[in-house]
Amino acid sequence: MVIVGVGSDELKKIKEKHVLSLRVLKRTIQALPIHYYLENGQNPERIPFLKEPTVDEVIDMDSGSSIEEDIETNELKKKKETSILAAARNGITEMVDEKLNKFPMAIHDDTDEGKNIALWVVENRQPQIHQLLLKRELLTETMLQKLDKEGNNALHLAAKLWISSSSKEDEHKKKEASILAAARNGITEMVEEILNKFPMAIHDDTDEGKNIALLAVENRQPKIYQLLLKRELLTETMLQKLDKDGNNALHLAAKLGKNKPWLIPGAALQVQWEIKWYEYVKRTVPQYLLYQPNIDKKIPAQLFTEHHEKLVQEGGEWLSKTSESCSVVAALIATVAFATSTAIPGGIKESSGSPNLETYPAFDVFAVTSLVALCFSVTALFLFLAILTSRYHEKDFRSDLPRKLLLGLTSLFVSIASMLVSFCAGHFCVLKDKLKNKALPVYAVTCLPITFYAIAQFLLYFDLVRTYFRKVPRSSHKVVSL
Template sequence: MRKVVHKQALDLIRYLWEQVILLDDETISCQIGKPWPLIFTAAERGNLDFLTILIRLYPDLIFKVDQNTYSIFHIAILNRHEDIFKMIYQIGSIKNVITIYKDGEGNNMLHLAARVLQSPSRLNVIPGAALQLQHELLWFEEVKKVVQPRHIEEKNIHGKTPGALFIEQHKEMMKEGEHWMRDTADSCMLVATLIATVVFAAAFTVPGGNMQDEGTPVFVERIEFKIFAISDAISLVASASSLLTFLSIRTSRYAERDFLWSLPNRLIIGLTTLFISIVAMMVAFVATFFLVFRKNLHQYSIPVAVVASLPVIFFIWQHYRLFLDMINSTYTSRSLFKPGKSPLFSKRVKPKVA
């Protein structure tokens, strides 16, 4: 029902706008309201469908600016609306005209991307300071691809380049992100160390003991023992890898660019190998139980296997949300700025300075 109402509203907007654009430019400006606040309010709120309808029928809207000399793309950057900003990839060389706009303080488009997002509702969508900083860096790097090379090191009236402004604006976020990364790494390092200690000791105290004459394990031929040996080795390697990964996070220099890829990627690898080590350790425990108590306590095999799976389930329940957020923020979010398939214009638009 909601989709039907939304479609009907868009059809009504399209019909009304088709009637408005039949008027002259001055009358159109008066109808919308000087200096074009309607489209800038839509850009601020992220109303992509509304803007698409207006721009397709009246392409000159993309050149309009507000009292701060901000186009709809500048406002989209300030409010971090990816869907609106990536329309800039569909206007071709016209974007070179729009990217030169500056506000009264000499801030270009990249300076705006360097500012910290002010809206709490938009910022809190992303959990954790580290992931928020990663998202801000992703925006900064994306806008850098659009602006002209000379704008990257261009200073505003306060003598600050976009890079310097980004570091200044995100100083507190970087401190919070570093603190969160260190605490997470410390907690996971402790778990990985305990697992590595246990499985390492288990490798030399094999279930059933060894034969006195040859020193080989008593149950070496049994399938349960082979499962135990393989699982124990996997758990040891995975826990050691996890420990070293979290150690690299702990000793990182925590530069702002490390939060874009290096640190989140290490955390994902660390959590993945830690999960593998826990699963392998539980498999080794169940295999040992079947091996040692296969005769006397065989009826308890299923309950023991169920109980052994509880730590794995508990770990997933506690960390799956963090893991999914890290995956989404590190890998999936890189497709946020991929241009849409539907063209913005049905015909070639000629540049026209506002």
């Protein structure tokens, strides 16, 4: 549509919206202070805006100073947990260390309950922060004698059973973090920007215990997965993560979602890309995960076979129907090509048996193309028959069946083109110099039906080429529900 001058304005509008959306995203993330993303990146705290900013206000931001003023105004109304206490509660040792280096007086911060940093790390079970304070000789007797509002000292808090705030589902339902929603929907720009500003966001996980790696695998988002591999964020610890059902990354790659995730038509090609995605993830995870059972005692290979059984059956039926229709055309072309190759235009010389038009250039074209049409049509027929007699086993969809279908369609298209050229060349030989200019429109009209069939099959052919030679499947841009 762009080539013929139609639709370029719509594409420009889409591109402009994409660029502006990315600018808004970058400005918004730049305006967020890093200490607002805490709790190990699981529940990022919302900035208490006094009013909702407009798009123009976000784009025109230079340093986020207006946001800081809103924060300071809001903190005057209600005391808020300081950043060093929040970092200590969540075990972010680097942030505590840097805060103490820059602001030594921050050691005297306390919470609304009257708990200083010493009581805070004891209550929240953060031994690394406690050891840091001991190492820096900051845990003085005065610090340890501090009592909270309920009269508890450090030993009282150590004796209490710690309950994580993230596990209190009755009080607060855990909300999916922005980076997880972006990874689920394949928004690479948002994931990259969030990781640049908040590296601790890599540890986000959902209510089901799935981190960003498991979400990218489950929702078939190769770009997100490749981004994590490129940035060397997919450590062995990340890939060893299990969800609440005991599934690792390979289990989730073996599962098939309700919606077909790949931008490719045909059940057979869906199976091929499912296999390629499973093998791609398998190459990136530790090998022992291949044999790790989930809560149902199933390894990834068993889960893949179980979840793709119906899709494999649909792929076999789709291949059968496609091969049947193409084999009929190939047989028809083979019959016509055989009859054409035996019928010599212009006849033969009785004395020598050689064609009367052997010196005519069009006759050479006719002789070569008729033979090519016959050979390739027979080849295509045999390839389609080989597909029809296949077992349609799961592993056959990886390369064997798509390769046969690709070669069969290639042979079919070559035979169709050769048959049309041989027909035109033979007829041209008969006409010679009579009406040869008027015959060209007739040739074009005669070739239209077969040409339309070839064009209709070209889309399938291009999809086959793309899926066969592409190592990593192309992700879908359809947004899934959050």
